Amino acid sequence: MTIRTATAAIALALAAAPAFAGEVRIMWYSDGVEGEVIQDLLSRFEAENPEIDVILDNVAYQVIQEQLPIQLASGQGPDIARVTNLKEQAQHWLDLRPYLSDPAYWETNFGDRLDWMREEGSDAIPGFLTQLTLTGGFANATLFEQAGVAIPGEGATWDDWIEASRQVMDSQQLPAAFAVDRSGHRISGPAVSYGANYIGEDGNPAPIDDGTMAFAGKLVDWTSQGLMLPEVWVSAAGTTYRAAADDFINAQIPFYYSGSWQVANLSTKIGDAFDWVAVGTPCGDAGCSGLAGGAALVAIKYTQNPEEVAKVMEYLASEPVVREFSERTLFLPAHAGVVAAGGLQFQSEDPNVQPALEKFVQASTETLPASDALPAWRWANAYYGALVTRISQVMAGELTLEEARPLMDQDIADQVAAAQQQ
Amino acid sequence: MSQIALKGVTKSFGGVSVIHGVDLDIETGELVVFVGPSGCGKSTLLRLISGLDQPSAGAIEIDGRDVTRVSAADRGLAMVFQSYALYPHMTVRQNLSFGLENTRMAKAEVTGRVAEAARMLNIEPLLDRRPTQLSGGQRQRVAIGRAIVRNPTAFLLDEPLSNLDAELRVSMRAELAALHARLGTTMIYVTHDQIEAMTLASRIVVLRAGRVEQVARPLDLFNRPANLFVAGFIGAPSMNLFPTRAEGGTAALPGGRRVPMAGVPEGSEVTIGLRPQHLRLAQGNEPGFDLRIALIEALGTETVVHGELAGTSGDTPRRVFAILPGQPGVALGDILRLGFDEAYLHRFGPDGQRLVGPGRP
């Protein structure tokens, strides 16, 4: 008994570290250097605002995905968090509007994408996108050149790209022609390019349509022909995310479909080994659409210090800070003013970086409406999850694509049913 | 007044009775030995006295105080276990002082008592060793020492010598006897070895299947066993028992000799016992019975003869032991005629109880 009491007492002493006035905790994850950059920016903020103590908790992305939702559900959590699951958890975000000195600034510069992170019909300002991402392809220019194959130009279709890559593969004796990250999100832009539409008229998920099936069919065929690097998709079950970046970096594949966030990563790891270019998204029957997305910094409703939170957010969302953050992290800014002003000086000595980022900016104008609707759609994750789970089973030879189709519909329907079971 | 008294003590484990209403009085300074075949309940009885087990019914008194519900530690007794139960992780000194420290005794007194016990038992050089570094005999002394330092009202010893080799057992037996003489403290001693019992005991308690068969001084037990069980159990080789029938105030022994048999109803089944030591070669025409020698154990000072009664056939021939003094010239297969004095006969009635009559050594 005494042991228990003693431990309980100590536990209380340790656990109950109440949010001190003026303390703002940010839960942050990093794909690259952005943790260091934001820490640097925050240090500057703290120097100017000694009354506010900003603590940056760098966590694994897994924590954001798995633990934060539970914290939020129990009315806890940090004061600010960098999240990707924006819409589904919108009920937990704080509306900063009453605390902001200039809400109009936010609407002007971030207004386009506030819908991604607030509940349907709300006009709240929960936060802003730290970066905009866009899916798109990368080509190993050196491999193409060595193989004497021209890099497909504007308007080239997926078939063109894979054929060109196949030639490079054959010529250079590579293990595969291309790879796509294992993610439902990654294949959705291309699917839309083939006419897919995930969203039904009532806003609920539509059944898997022929557009989706068309692109999925191509992926499966390319995998069985040995063109698509098999292990990325095949060697995992469920919705596990797997990136194929390493194979591209290692010059094992001439073409890699991922997204704008890879620019910094590729630059660091490829160095001078070969030239690479961003090529946007190849075209399908309906267009050449990538899929936008991004991570947002949002304020959490359960904070004790909304005033201070707003102050931190205003600082981080201010134009110079956004500009510096983007320039140092090689992320695409989501700030309308910064984008309009242009002239971002990305801090990289790598000659491949600047053109790649510019290509992504340009490609972002080519997205289709069906794709633009997805980031702010509640069931997107359910759809992505079903796609990735089942298509990889098809690739592994466990199902035919036709068999997979009703299973995907079922998975999505299950998820909707579960969520509506209240 | 008796120092330790058991009153109708009963013990059962999970519905199985192992001690059936034992009454026993033990006087101050006695060395009482519990003896009996294995499983007779002698160790259980000792544990009930120690307080390590609680009786299912009945009462235990020490110095007139009912201690039935008093814990083992508070009964003022000390116990020596069969395995010695020395604490393997403590030195001999710590083993001896552990119990004293538990009673919050002053340091100086603890030291004094340990030194005293060590001197008494000649284990002073061993005090800083651990039990694993001791020989069997040394461990035995330490175990006794651990009991002595406590100045208990009585010692309980549970087969303390059974783990020693034969030679050591004899010398330790002597030491124990000397120790008892010197300390004068009551001791209760459990053994299955009747030689230990006979040599050490002031009184012996013979137990069988949870019941007391007889309580007596050693020689009384030998000379006047109260029943067939005690008669057969005490003495080695064991007593020859001849079942027969009482007819006309006498009963017939093998070979036809009739001996007086008074005090039983005519025709009842009785048993006559004769210790092997009391058989001798028949002189001349002396009546007796014939024995065919099956095995000879010549021990020098005496010769143990295992024989079969001649003339018995059909059923398994009856085994008879005889101890002949010296080295008589006998050989396997010889037929000996054995005689005896009637004074040495033990007579047991149909119920197996001793019939009144004198017994002689």
Added chain:
Amino acid sequence: MSAVTSFLTRRRGQGRRWHWTDVVTWAWLAAGVVLMFGPALWLVASSFKGPAQLAEFPPTLLPYVQQTAQVEGHDEPLPLYTVTREDGTEVVLAEIRRIGTNSQMVDPANPEERINVNIADREPVREVGFATENYVAPLVANNFLRFLWNSVFVTAVATAITLLTNSMAAFALSKYDFRGRNAVMLLIVATLMVPLSVILVPLYAVVNATGLLDSLWGVILPTVATPTGVFLLRQYMLTIPDELLEAARMDHASEWQIYWRIVLPLTAPALAVLAIFSVVWRWNDFLWPLIVLSRRELYTLQVGLNTYAGELNVQWHYILAMTVVTMIPVVLIFVFLQRFITAGIAGAGIK
């Protein structure tokens, strides 16, 4: 014949000639050494490779860095390559820059002359070198000592509580006869069946309700009631003769003293085994601390190293290096206590 006997049955004597069973034995042991240590050494070697080299195929056994040379007329050192000329001879040149498939090179001995080389014809000149920045950068960037302290705290406290509570329970379950003992035992064994990972959500709810979320105690307490520990200690305590306890009871020892001064010391070998296992388990714990701890000043090493696993990219070079760092105590335990552990399990642990 008798060699086969001794192989299948028991040891074989000394001084005989080599028999096929000896060959099998030593082949097996040699394979064992390679298989058991090889992967860990591979991990250590990999942790010293730079991010680019990590992704390389074919991989090299040892970490390499490209050699560079200071060439006149160039401020920065230039990377060196072995270039195969058309006539098949090889020469070492420094690369100035690469344009497409062409490499502009220069002979360090003759800095004036530029040479154009197809990149297919050059191989980098490399020497063994260690990318120590894999270690330095995370150690500098993170409050590494804090993580270390947290890990040590969690490991030490959890192990102490594990030893105390498990040995107490084992003592009760092995040395007292009471109603419901078998039920308790069965309950404890039954929970062996339920791995932590399948009750994460309800366990999280409990930890949340007890206010232990985001505290080191939330990491410690759920792990200390290990059924394994109770089981192991109980099995060992069963071998302690009851007579010792009875002797102690006759010696006026209280039950607590019997536990503390008699049984615990005698259980030392099993306690040591449990302690070592507990230390290793708690030190290696990953999933649970990751879920409980979200404030960085509370991170344990394992959680800390996982901050390099992002949404879209994993910084393997840091993760590998930090994994090696977290392995150090385990390896130390192995080196210094292996005899103790193996003997303890073999002799004491499972009877």
Added chain:
Amino acid sequence: MTSLGHWAGVLVTAPLVLLARAVDPLLRAWQRWTGIGGMAAFFLLPNLLIFGVFVLIPIVLNLAYSMTGGTEILLAQRPYVGGEQYARLLECQDYSRPLTCREDQFWTAARNTGLFVLFQVSLMVAVSLVTALILNREIKGRGFFRAVFFFPVLLSPVVVGLIWRWILQREGLLNLLVVNLGLEPQVWLNDRVTAFAAAVGVSTWAHMGFYTLILLAGLQAIPRDLYEAAEMDGTPPARVFRRITLPLLGPNLAVVLVLALIRGVQIFDEAYVLTGGGPGTSTLFLTQYIYEVGFASLLRNPGLAAAASMLMAGVLVVLTLVQLRLSRSSAGGQR
């Protein structure tokens, strides 16, 4: 560093010692009150308390979760649905073909887990037994080799999975060896057979040292004179092994079997890091299924996961009881 550890040790043990001193008088009073019977309760209390709060209650809550629906995480916000989740899991046209089941992934995982346990336990027993037999010979450096096989036991499952993924991946060490031998490199984790074999092999690699030690202890406890007697009788070695070694090793083998079985069914961390369940779903095991559905996946459903874990735990308990009974009757009682 060491002084940190040292002070931690002192800090931790000092309160315990003080506690032990303080507990004693209380306990004596308690003992006077309850007798020996109350002692057991006292000694069990701390463990059972922690155990109850952090193991039993979650299991009970898990049961509650399994009878609720929806995607909310807090139990209070979840609607009661009775046995719906169980019905969904058990709905199946043909249990031998997972794809005909409503929750095909659950049945796939169950089938994979069954196969895994079958192969892994057999391999584990075989490899540990051979290793133990070898270590039981009089060889030089026996202590060293005994330790060698034990080393991986000390590694964390995550590290184990990571190391082997690095070895088996396309750019891994194994392919380097394969290429040097002049063979075609394989993507080992991309083939259902080799990936499954890798999961079996790696988990055996990681745990065999532990089982080897248990078996070795059993071997060394077999009296040598039995073998000498058998040799005098001219008993053939195979027969000696079958009639003396195996039966006398029985209890240790039973322990190995039970533990390997339990751990086999619970296989998670190392396999998850190693194969992620792939290729396709061919190394998807039950614990991964439960973890993902309940916690990690985009298709999250805590109620379904809870129901699945209850089913799994139920099967495990039954299996273990059967196993214990079998081994008890064959080993002739508990030791």
